[in-house]
Amino acid sequence: MHDSSLGLRERKRAQTAEAIHVSAAELALERGLDATTIDAISDRADVSPRTFFNYFQSKEDAMLGIDESAVAAELDREREHDPDVLVAVFDLIYAVFEASGGNRTRADLKRKVMHEHPQLMTRQMVRVAELDDRLSGIIAGWLVDDARFAEGSDEQRRDAAQIILGVCLATVRGAMKKWASAPRGSNTSAETRKNFDDAVSAFRTVMEKIV
Amino acid sequence: MHDSSLGLRERKRAQTAEAIHVSAAELALERGLDATTIDAISDRADVSPRTFFNYFQSKEDAMLGIDESAVAAELDREREHDPDVLVAVFDLIYAVFEASGGNRTRADLKRKVMHEHPQLMTRQMVRVAELDDRLSGIIAGWLVDDARFAEGSDEQRRDAAQIILGVCLATVRGAMKKWASAPRGSNTSAETRKNFDDAVSAFRTVMEKIV
DNA sequence: ACGCAAAGTTGCAGAGAGTGCAACAATGTT
DNA sequence: AACATTGTTGCACTCTCTGCAACTTTGCGT
Incomplete structure (x- = not known):
């Protein structure tokens, strides 16, 4: 589970995207759509809320992991x-x-x-x-x-x-x-x-x- | 242009809705969609921003005068x-x-x-x-x-x-x-x-x- | 291995949408 | 005139989203 054909940067980026996506999806299941905030998602994914927007345009996109x-x-x-x-x-x-x-x-x-x-x-x-x-x-x-x-x-x-x-x-x-x-x-x-x-x-x- | 079959209340409500709608539509034409804020619409229609939401759910709805x-x-x-x-x-x-x-x-x-x-x-x-x-x-x-x-x-x-x-x-x-x-x-x-x-x-x- | 360039992260400040609440005003009713 | 209903407003607050600037990490050429 470690595709070295991509640089470290690419791999990290994919990991972060994945982490945010999973966090968003899990939170959506646990609390519902509206009760899930960007802050909460970012917290769980261990990134800043600001970084969240470097990966997804909205929490809905994050929940779906839209690429x-x-x-x-x-x-x-x-x-x-x-x-x-x-x-x-x-x-x-x-x-x-x-x-x-x-x-x-x-x-x-x-x-x-x-x-x-x-x-x-x-x-x-x-x-x-x-x-x-x-x-x-x-x-x-x-x-x-x-x-x-x-x-x-x-x-x-x-x-x-x-x-x-x-x-x-x-x-x-x-x-x-x-x-x-x-x-x-x-x-x-x-x-x-x-x-x-x-x-x-x-x-x-x-x-x-x-x- | 004054339907007395409706009470003063109804007429005023219709007037206010109309005023907001027209303000929103005109502003959209003058400044564009994104540059038009709820505050600006409310200002022009002479109502408080809070009142705006008693009439329309969003500025888009107001621009269209959705009823x-x-x-x-x-x-x-x-x-x-x-x-x-x-x-x-x-x-x-x-x-x-x-x-x-x-x-x-x-x-x-x-x-x-x-x-x-x-x-x-x-x-x-x-x-x-x-x-x-x-x-x-x-x-x-x-x-x-x-x-x-x-x-x-x-x-x-x-x-x-x-x-x-x-x-x-x-x-x-x-x-x-x-x-x-x-x-x-x-x-x-x-x-x-x-x-x-x-x-x-x-x-x-x-x-x-x-x- | 070093150092510079490119890319990524983050905090901050701020605009804007939208909501609940409680005080206040206007209207309708009896 | 008194009361109930309905509407308006300001206030405080949460949340989304963006630009900017400082800072860190990664990539790469030498």
């Missing part, structure tokens, strides 16, 4: 996509969503916090939604190779991408909300993935009926 | 709905959206502020989205009379309503965003309505292609 740079990296990554646009978009959202979470080893803790405090999930969804332009740009790029959209103008594809992204995000949001109100237990990563897949088919079923 | 009780009234209102679910849902969102805006006589000012500061629009969308449960409840009720959903269980209809509401909100959000980045001028109420209608057809077109 901006990981998200940016995920967006820049070259990716192949499923031929089915809908599936591809859900995959994309899923990838960003996972990357937003930062450290993979704390998945359990994070799931517990999100389950207990659905507001955090909303927050995370909002963050993903803020990547709007980047994401719909990627999708618009896919549409160029899609027979049904290839003929239109760039702007039409952009608009279409916006709509597609929007509806997919809404669907994911709904699925997440349902998951949050579901009983505890069985919160594996596979479960999360299954939730995404279920969301896709639920969405398709409803759309077939109403369009 | 909680009007929204609540709109939701409780008995409403007939278009046979086409999609159209009906967009109508519903439109109604809530308009009601959220509060005073109708200030429409111009409000549009200007929203156009200049799209964040406010996002905020208003979020507010509408928070009514999630109420709205999807209404929609689920409609689905009972819909041949394509009549056979399912209540829960299935609730889920479907959630998805439908979600995608419609996303579409509206996209349309609003586009409006915000469009050049100034032609910001009539009719234009707003047209934007909604365009959103519906754009949505339908895209969905027909990808589902």
Whole structure:
């Protein structure tokens, strides 16, 4: 548990981020969202409140362990996509969503916090939604190779991408909300993935009926 | 301009709310969003900062003149709905959206502020989205009379309503965003309505292609 | 190994949002 | 006129968040 490929600085930084994240998450579970202050989190993580803000923008971000740079990296990554646009978009959202979470080893803790405090999930969804332009740009790029959209103008594809992204995000949001109100237990990563897949088919079923 | 059917108290309350709203909106236009403080708004509206919070929850709400009780009234209102679910849902969102805006006589000012500061629009969308449960409840009720959903269980209809509401909100959000980045001028109420209608057809077109 | 540059930490001071409370004022009611 | 209701305000307080400047730690070239 000691990746020497990174300098001491990088390692320390990761450690501190982790400490703050864990402290924030634990406090959220112990005292609730509002009762957890930045001071308390910083105390437990053994950093000054001032340092807290060098790592996270808000206590919510800290509780989720949101890692901006990981998200940016995920967006820049070259990716192949499923031929089915809908599936591809859900995959994309899923990838960003996972990357937003930062450290993979704390998945359990994070799931517990999100389950207990659905507001955090909303927050995370909002963050993903803020990547709007980047994401719909990627999708618009896919549409160029899609027979049904290839003929239109760039702007039409952009608009279409916006709509597609929007509806997919809404669907994911709904699925997440349902998951949050579901009983505890069985919160594996596979479960999360299954939730995404279920969301896709639920969405398709409803759309077939109403369009 | 003096509705005596209401007591002096009610009239004064409305006046104060209006004064705060106008002050907030004007300051937002003059100085920008962040540079406008609650103190400054209160000063201009000739109330104490403490009183400000008796009327609005935040400066954003004040800038938009958001009227909680009007929204609540709109939701409780008995409403007939278009046979086409999609159209009906967009109508519903439109109604809530308009009601959220509060005073109708200030429409111009409000549009200007929203156009200049799209964040406010996002905020208003979020507010509408928070009514999630109420709205999807209404929609689920409609689905009972819909041949394509009549056979399912209540829960299935609730889920479907959630998805439908979600995608419609996303579409509206996209349309609003586009409006915000469009050049100034032609910001009539009719234009707003047209934007909604365009959103519906754009949505339908895209969905027909990808589902 | 030394010393300088870069990056990180921290305390401090301060603005701003938001809340509870209690005194006071205006309005409505009988 | 007396009383209840409702609204306003100042005060004290907590909390989030930022800029700045001093200081410490780490990295790196020589």
